[in-house]
Amino acid sequence: MAYAPEETRRRLLAAAVDEFSAAGLAGARVDRIARAAGVNKERIYAYFGDKEGLFGAALESELLAVIHAVPIRGEGVDAVLRYAEAVFDYHAAHPQLSRLLAWEGLERDAPVAFEARSAAHARKIAQIRSVLPALDEPAAAELLLTIVTLADGWQVFRSVDRLYVGDAADRPERVAVRRDFVVGAVRALVERLVAT
Amino acid sequence: MAYAPEETRRRLLAAAVDEFSAAGLAGARVDRIARAAGVNKERIYAYFGDKEGLFGAALESELLAVIHAVPIRGEGVDAVLRYAEAVFDYHAAHPQLSRLLAWEGLERDAPVAFEARSAAHARKIAQIRSVLPALDEPAAAELLLTIVTLADGWQVFRSVDRLYVGDAADRPERVAVRRDFVVGAVRALVERLVAT
DNA sequence: CTGCCTTCCAACTAAGCGGTTGGGATAAGT
DNA sequence: ACTTATCCCAACCGCTTAGTTGGAAGGCAG
DSSP states (O other): OOOOHHHHHHHHHHHHHHHHHHHHHHHOOHHHHHHHHTSOTHHHHHHHSSHHHHHHHHHHHHHHHHHHHOOOOSSHHHHHHHHHHHHHHHHHHOHHHHHHHHHHHHHOSSOTTHHHHHHHHHHHHHHHHHHOTTSOHHHHHHHHHHHHHHHHHHHHOHHHHHHHHGGGGGSHHHHHHHHHHHHHHHHHHHHHHHHO | OOOOHHHHHHHHHHHHHHHHHHHHHHHOOHHHHHHHHTSOTHHHHHHHSSHHHHHHHHHHHHHHHHHHHOOOOSSHHHHHHHHHHHHHHHHHHOHHHHHHHHHHHHHOSSOTTHHHHHHHHHHHHHHHHHHOTTSOHHHHHHHHHHHHHHHHHHHHOHHHHHHHHGGGGGSHHHHHHHHHHHHHHHHHHHHHHHHO
16 A cells, blocks of 8 residues: 555544544544544554644644635625624534534633634634724624624534424524524624614 | 431532533543542442433532522513623633533533423523513524523633633633623614514 | 441452554655 | 665553442441
8 A cells, every 4th residue: 555644644634523523632532533534543643742732633624624614705784794694604514613612612721723813813803894894803803702602602502402492403494593593693783883 | 427428419519510510521530529529439329320420410400500590580671681691690600500511512412401401491481581572482592592602602612712812811801891792792682682 | 235227438340541662564765 | 776764553551440349337226
């Protein structure tokens, strides 16, 4: 067999995303990741240092994906609403990222890849402000945090959702209902923010 | 030494809340809980069956506490806003519950104590509707979920908050700022819901 | 006091864990 | 063809883990 280090790395990262998002940092099993990737687990330590290093790399790769997949386009209130909708849909379609983010907040002290992420975060805030010049920076930051919290939180606090909708929580109609409500909440919030 | 089974049970539960909220189901260590409680770990298995049973009991005891601590009082929009504020403050003061809830959603398939909780949940929804008769049941349910998500989510997605505010995320001023914004968002949402 | 049940613990077990090692195979430079 | 560096793996290692066991000691009914 020919060597393919880049391919090996990619396979490990993909398996790590699945395993860490499903089981978390403490619950994930290094052996399971290696087996799912079809690679010897020693490669993990060669490429990523240790288990935490792999977790960080997995989260970072997913964060990179979402930044490219969900841009802010257009002008005015509608642009922000479309962005909120896209954020919600992306996280509904890729619950792995929501779960990785939750586990990061729960199991780690400091954020993964802080420098790059806070720069990207600042850019998003600036984009929101350029779309809605009425907002000052703190308001734009809180708005962004609110959108992300509503989209990710729904993925994480699934058992709370189940208390009301029961097993229907898994059904696609439920996604649409919750999405519409969340976007409506964001609309109400944004309109109030630009009005004052 | 005299026997005190009830006291032993209480101590184990208190230690379990701390350990599980800090480390999660997979990350928690049974020995650490027993040691923190000053009790032999065999007692855990006698009282709670296994590790998961103890997790469920710990979460349930915290849920019981929050239900009694945060009632809905008064009438109209203000009553809901005061409720949202109280929910936010309670979770900010007791981040353990937010974290336990998140871990439940992440690490377990089905909710803990489903029957009792969905009954309590339904009562809360009914209370919201009696305070704001303009809301139908689905709207009240979504509103409640939104309030809980915003309050708990802020505890869980701490690293996202840190991207903007940095180390100030730990400071008490930050709690007040975020609380005000969340309550403002809930106000905008509720006013929009009752208007239509 | 006696017998019985409950509470409690120190010590143990079997399995699983993250991480390492030594060496074999492939590729690339000379 | 020979050397050197990289890629990869099977087997291994020390330690930690959830869960168990056998028996000592407190409480209580008779």
